[in-house]
Amino acid sequence: MKVALVGQPNSGKSTLFNAVAGYRSLTSNFAGTTVEYTHGQARVGGAVLELIDLPGLYSLTPTSPVEEVSRDYLLGGDWDVIVNVLDASQLARSLELTLELLDLESPLVVCLNMMDEAARKGMTIDTHALEIALGVPVVEAIGARGRGIIETFRTAQEVASTGTRPHAFVYAPEAESMVEGLAEKIAAAAQGQPAAIPKESGVGTEESEARSQQSGARSQESEARSQKSGHSPALDGAALSCAVGHCSSACCGHPPAREGQQGPRVTAAVAVLPVLPPAVSPPTSSPALQFQSQITNRKSQIAEFPPPRFRALQLVQSDPSHMPTGIGHRTFDPGLRTSDLGHSFVEWAQAEIAVRTGQPADAAISGARHAACLTLFERVARVARPRADWREQVDRLAMHPIWGYAVLMGVFLGFFRLIFDVGKLGEDRILNLFDALVAALAQHMNAQGALFAAAKGAVLGTAGAVAIVLPYLLPFLVGLAILEDIGYLSRVGYLMDAAMHRLGLHGTATLPILVGYGCSVPAVMATRILTTRRDRFIAAFLAVLVPCSARMTVIFALVGFYLGANYALGIYILNIMVVAVAGHVLARLWPEISPGMLMEVPAYRVPAPRVVALKTWWRLREFVLVAFPLLVVGSVVLSLVDFYGWQHGINAALSPLTALLGLPRSVGLTLIFGVLRKELSLLMLMQALGTTHVLGAMTAAQILIFTLFVTFYLPCMATLASMMRELGWRLTLAASGALLALAIVVSLAARGVLKFL
């Protein structure tokens, strides 16, 4: 039995999941960190449940790729029951998703999580009243303390095994008949019948209404059968549309969702009203054959799930202007969208609703849902005076217009200092360990052979990866997870929004750029939380521009060691300036009227060690999966290059570049190594120069220019791979070209300045 955990971000789904499914999921206190859904198995009351923990989503109309993952999974229908987890302290807002989930007319259990948080806010919730109003079981829980979790899953199991399903929610009366008409068309199309086009009046005429009322009882049965058994029964479209369109109203004898608890329905208004004459005539184009065949080909999917009424609602709420915005506009009925008939029918329905309600169709529907949520909230919840809280005091300081920035500086300076100190402790020991391994290998193999060169490359590749991952990336990710889980990163987003505007981004993009200081790979992946493709590109570009921990080692080992810590700090400051200019330029090159920041500010929470561990592991895993194989293979290849003595050719090929930058010709190869792994350019530099005393072989100016170039030029292969995945090859190629050009410009400028000095 498959149980899908669905909830808005920060509602505590993953806490519930982890409590029963073990160490396999990820929870967070920052919207959008569970980027892929997680499976786990749990034994509840003797039965084995398969749990699917989906990324948080605010509504079934997604605004980011993260939300799309959840939406697509839910609409795929590969589950038996939904457990909708709500943050009880945010009940009014959380109910909006619940009402949307009711539209799926599938087994549903509501879990009111964080009841303690609600009590702290002075809220008392009448769970029984909520249960009656929604028509689905509601279970109270405090996930963090393990309360109510087993009850939730037990109830889910019960609901799934009996197959009880709730009613769809009923929206504004002015919109209902249009939605119903559209649902009827979808249902008819699913049956392979030509969709009847109304000539004069709209859909949902009195005649069809009467017909559907009659066939109501029959259609419920068939509908129940069709959803459970996975094949579509022979139904006429009108009957199915009744099942999905009308039974939500109290007029039909729909079986109660739970025995003895069928209460009054939450409706924005009376469900079925006399249908108004349409203000706009529907289009009378001929039923396109193409439209029919498209639909019938997808018959098995469409006839059953998602319900036609749900599809109709989604279509009516979709963007009327069809502006390409990158995401969230994939509709479920290409036929109804793209064919002459369907496309214009949806538009006609939208126009009709707009005329009747005096506002855009999507606003009419969501407004009705919102009003219903507030009514429901007022009916089931009492709000008294909140208890005095230290958290508000903390925010007075942490979000203060002046002190907030002081706290921010302090937190991050301390944070990076700590990582650097921890990292230094581990790095040498790890590298020594692997050096010993290479020495051991040399004794057991022919040290002159190509095989040994390959093995040595593999060991050193692993060593480099481990020496970066363990000492620097691991503490960085742990620290970041702690800051995130406390809820501090949201405050950072709030404080940094104005500054990020200068880079053409919003406060939400602070996270990827901060992660970039640790490792570019998870940083690029973290751009998924952003809503537009343009924002994701700019954020990814800037995130790979900031020096990651590998480049940090190069900067400190070369410039920091030979020229002094002030020069190293200078590179960081220069980098921040370059990031600012690059962001500014990119924002000009790719202007977009961006909707701006709209971000929840979650309550501070004490981070749970297990959650921090899981999140760290999750991000580390992404690095390991993408980067490790590339590092090892690349290292082997370069060892062989070295073995066969191809470096002279490479150096010759790169000599125009090295000459331009005024660097020794022999460093050409190290730049290739640097693409493989940034810190390799350091090791290879020593090898290429034939000495560990770099200052003897290169001048101070050359060291500085070399380091600057390595800091800015191409990202490493692992980063490129993750950029390809997130942005596609065109943008990755464009970004790589731009970075290379940028590195040359910065290095030449530095050369010019140094000459002048």
Add this chain to the structure above:
Amino acid sequence: MNLYEAGDHAELRILLITGGWEVRRSFNQMGIQPGDRVRVLRRAPFGGPLEIDNKGTRVAVGKQLAEKIRVEVLP
């Protein structure tokens, strides 16, 4: 008066959310709709976002978006 111009700590009622489908959808996701009573808790400097309270849910709203919300001050 738009939300950004409204004073801190005053009780406000949202009259209208101007702007297109995207804007409406974003606010809708955060549970902010016309008719809601909200309060500005604080604002970030240099044209930064506002933090508003809407029935216990705290949301940071960027300046551009705040300017798209028409509000009235409740007595």
